[in-house]
Amino acid sequence: MKRIRLIVAYDGTGYCGWQVQPNGITVEEVINRGLSRLLGEQIRIIGASRTDSGVHALGNVAVFDTNTRIPPKRISYALNQYLPEDIVIVRSEEVPADWHPRYCSSVKTYEYHIFNAGVPDPTRRRNTAFVSYPLQVEDMRRGAEFLKGTHDFASFCNIKTSVEDTVRTIYDLEILVQGLPGGGDWEKGREITIRIRGNGFLYNMVRIIAGTLLRVGRGYYTPEQVKEILEAKSRQAAGVTAPPQGLLLVGIEYRDAACL
Amino acid sequence: MKRIRLIVAYDGTGYCGWQVQPNGITVEEVINRGLSRLLGEQIRIIGASRTDSGVHALGNVAVFDTNTRIPPKRISYALNQYLPEDIVIVRSEEVPADWHPRYCSSVKTYEYHIFNAGVPDPTRRRNTAFVSYPLQVEDMRRGAEFLKGTHDFASFCNIKTSVEDTVRTIYDLEILVQGLPGGGDWEKGREITIRIRGNGFLYNMVRIIAGTLLRVGRGYYTPEQVKEILEAKSRQAAGVTAPPQGLLLVGIEYRDAACL
Numbered sequence: 001m002k003r004i005r006l007i008v009a010y011d012g013t014g015y016c017g018w019q020v021q022p023n024g025i026t027v028e029e030v031i032n033r034g035l036s037r038l039l040g041e042q043i044r045i046i047g048a049s050r051t052d053s054g055v056h057a058l059g060n061v062a063v064f065d066t067n068t069r070i071p072p073k074r075i076s077y078a079l080n081q082y083l084p085e086d087i088v089i090v091r092s093e094e095v096p097a098d099w100h101p102r103y104c105s106s107v108k109t110y111e112y113h114i115f116n117a118g119v120p121d122p123t124r125r126r127n128t129a130f131v132s133y134p135l136q137v138e139d140m141r142r143g144a145e146f147l148k149g150t151h152d153f154a155s156f157c158n159i160k161t162s163v164e165d166t167v168r169t170i171y172d173l174e175i176l177v178q179g180l181p182g183g184g185d186w187e188k189g190r191e192i193t194i195r196i197r198g199n200g201f202l203y204n205m206v207r208i209i210a211g212t213l214l215r216v217g218r219g220y221y222t223p224e225q226v227k228e229i230l231e232a233k234s235r236q237a238a239g240v241t242a243p244p245q246g247l248l249l250v251g252i253e254y255r256d257a258a259c260l
Numbered sequence: 261m262k263r264i265r266l267i268v269a270y271d272g273t274g275y276c277g278w279q280v281q282p283n284g285i286t287v288e289e290v291i292n293r294g295l296s297r298l299l300g301e302q303i304r305i306i307g308a309s310r311t312d313s314g315v316h317a318l319g320n321v322a323v324f325d326t327n328t329r330i331p332p333k334r335i336s337y338a339l340n341q342y343l344p345e346d347i348v349i350v351r352s353e354e355v356p357a358d359w360h361p362r363y364c365s366s367v368k369t370y371e372y373h374i375f376n377a378g379v380p381d382p383t384r385r386r387n388t389a390f391v392s393y394p395l396q397v398e399d400m401r402r403g404a405e406f407l408k409g410t411h412d413f414a415s416f417c418n419i420k421t422s423v424e425d426t427v428r429t430i431y432d433l434e435i436l437v438q439g440l441p442g443g444g445d446w447e448k449g450r451e452i453t454i455r456i457r458g459n460g461f462l463y464n465m466v467r468i469i470a471g472t473l474l475r476v477g478r479g480y481y482t483p484e485q486v487k488e489i490l491e492a493k494s495r496q497a498a499g500v501t502a503p504p505q506g507l508l509l510v511g512i513e514y515r516d517a518a519c520l
Contacts, residue, residue: 009379009381009382009383010382010383011382011383011385056383058381058383058448076379080379085380085382085385086382086385087382088379088380088381088382089379090379091379119269119336119340119348119349119350119351120345120348121269121318121348122269122270122271122345122346122347122348123269123270123271123316123318123386123387123508125271125345125346126383126386127383188318248383
């Protein structure tokens with residue numbers, strides 16, 4: 001028996017999120033089905049991050065156990081033949097039998113992509129949140145500063161969760177601005193990326209941070225209010241949850257030697 | 261009677277191209293239908309560029325005549341309510357009654373987007389051509405130099421066309437390289453953009469140029485062979501037509517004072 005780790009990329013548009021559920025097709029379910037067909041065994045993967053409906057990933061992580069003789073590094077190629085084009089296995093490799101994608105300490109990187117322009121760009125609608133109000137990026141950056149470090153992020157956690165410890169650490173939170181094909185004027189718009197690295201994220205945390213920083217960018221909140229929102233430790237205090245299609249799980253790094 | 265010009269953006273994935281045709285739904289048809297409903301008149305737009313199935317646009321141009329009392333600049337907002345989310349009217353404005361999007365001298369800008377990485381990125385599959393071979397960008401740039409200027413581009417024209425004059429002028433042809441979310445290493449890939457500006461393009465010309473430069477990037481052709489291909493004036497000489505989803509019509513500038 002071998003334990004195999006998969007690095008998984010997907011366009012989440014067509015899926016009801018990662019985790020198997022009764023209401024619709026999920027990424028986990030499609031991979032389970034592909035693996036079971038490929039290997040002739042009943043496979044159930046364990047994922048690191050249970051992304052929401054419509055959220056994308058370049059580097060989610062999953063594991064499963066198998067008796068296959070296919071060399072571990074070849075499984076990704078073979079499995080991709082059994083998957084639709086909106087799910088791609090980036091890499092596969094053997095890990096120790098007790099390696100678990102959620103019990104090992106890790107650093108996750110997410111990006112929240114905003115298309116900020118006078119009119120929407122239909123070619124970007126699946127991967128960005130569209131905001132037609134010209135955002136004050138410098139204010140967003142000042143507001144973001146208050147979120148860096150170790151804090152109780154209770155204000156940035158969906159209340160539909162049972163997690164008790166809402167303390168997390170954000171190592172980096174940067175806001176990047178990019179022009180678009182054709183130049184950088186306002187009509188053509190710009191893409192604003194909130195890039196965030198942390199040791200773990202609460203349910204909807206990145207999307208609530210994005211929704212809160214969007215309000216700072218629009219002038220609803222001052223940058224200093226982000227500090228007050230954090231201190232309030234109440235979901236009521238923060239901005240709305242930004243829409244799912246802007247969110248991208250970029251990758252997960254495992255840091256402990258025992259977990260590499 | 262007023263003549264209205266529209267700037268049109270679309271995600272071409274779900275369409276059989278721009279031009280109305282019997283085999284499937286087209287961008288032109290959907291806009292005609294939306295306009296006819298909005299204005300209560302039978303409208304048939306005239307487009308500047310009849311993009312192929314699967315090709316995208318940020319700035320295609322179309323005109324139509326109407327008796328509506330809706331202010332010209334407001335038509336874009338109103339019409340967007342009648343269109344699906346993969347077609348967006350960026351701008352609308354009145355033009356002289358004899359203004360025609362194809363009879364006025366113009367400069368068109370296209371981009372051909374390539375995702376160059378070890379494995380495909382599912383979130384980019386609709387807007388890029390995937391190439392897993394590490395492309396030699398400097399060779400592509402050297403090959404591209406031969407295409408700049410005024411030439412007979414017969415080698416870069418789909419033979420299914422009746423056009424007689426195959427001389428065109430390319431003002432700029434640059435090849436841009438961008439890292440991707442998460443950094444620029446090979447596993448995460450890079451996006452290579454062939455950006456081209458010219459006074460007109462033959463049927464499939466940009467895609468055949470892209471296909472030819474891709475062969476240079478892979479080492480099938482030397483950069484100098486691009487000059488020979490151009491001089492051969494035969495479609496047989498050039499590379500394959502690169503796939504449609506990589507192509508984006510960025511915009512069209514009209515230059516003659518009479519055509520502004």
